[in-house]
Amino acid sequence: MADFVVPEPLTFEQAITLSQSLLDQMTADITEPEIATAITKLVGSETGARGFFVTYLTDSRSLADNPSAPVVQALYSAPDLVAELLVKNLAMSAVMAVAHRRNHKEDAAAGSEQVQRRTIRLVELLQLPQVSEQAQKLQESAVTGRGSYQVFLDRWGYDAEQRQIIQQALKQLIDREQST
Numbered sequence: 001m002a003d004f005v006v007p008e009p010l011t012f013e014q015a016i017t018l019s020q021s022l023l024d025q026m027t028a029d030i031t032e033p034e035i036a037t038a039i040t041k042l043v044g045s046e047t048g049a050r051g052f053f054v055t056y057l058t059d060s061r062s063l064a065d066n067p068s069a070p071v072v073q074a075l076y077s078a079p080d081l082v083a084e085l086l087v088k089n090l091a092m093s094a095v096m097a098v099a100h101r102r103n104h105k106e107d108a109a110a111g112s113e114q115v116q117r118r119t120i121r122l123v124e125l126l127q128l129p130q131v132s133e134q135a136q137k138l139q140e141s142a143v144t145g146r147g148s149y150q151v152f153l154d155r156w157g158y159d160a161e162q163r164q165i166i167q168q169a170l171k172q173l174i175d176r177e178q179s180t
Helices: 012-026 032-042 046-058 069-075 079-102 106-126 129-144 150-155 160-178
Strands: none
Touching: 012 032, 012 046, 032 046, 032 069, 046 079, 046 106, 069 106, 079 106, 079 129, 079 160, 106 160, 129 150, 129 160
């Protein structure tokens, strides 16, 4: 695993492939320092971090249910980017859980809820102050229709009801962060 190379530039598809390979190795024959190094390399760029989170949070194995110390350690290497992506993942998975239920797709809704739980678990373990800051900014944009996350909300076409779901998920996160 010492030869874990993240190409530059890195495509999203490459980031997903590398992340899948890494998760496979995490269940087999990789050392903790190698895990930390590989994830640190991935989260060193937005594309790599997005690919890692998409793969890690949706993986069918239980790796993300109880993140290991090397995973948490590596995520500390890019706190601003990690915080932003955790907040976005929480918002998106909350909306998707409701959307899947509306379409009577219980398995897909359960998958989105699993991503929410895993994201919240990472937030709890990391305790990055940037998470609360980003959550408040996204919540403000969802409420006011303005702010630093407005482009994100518009890009995904979230309607008023979906923005309300995002507000509720973020309120729970913010309340949880403020009580710790």
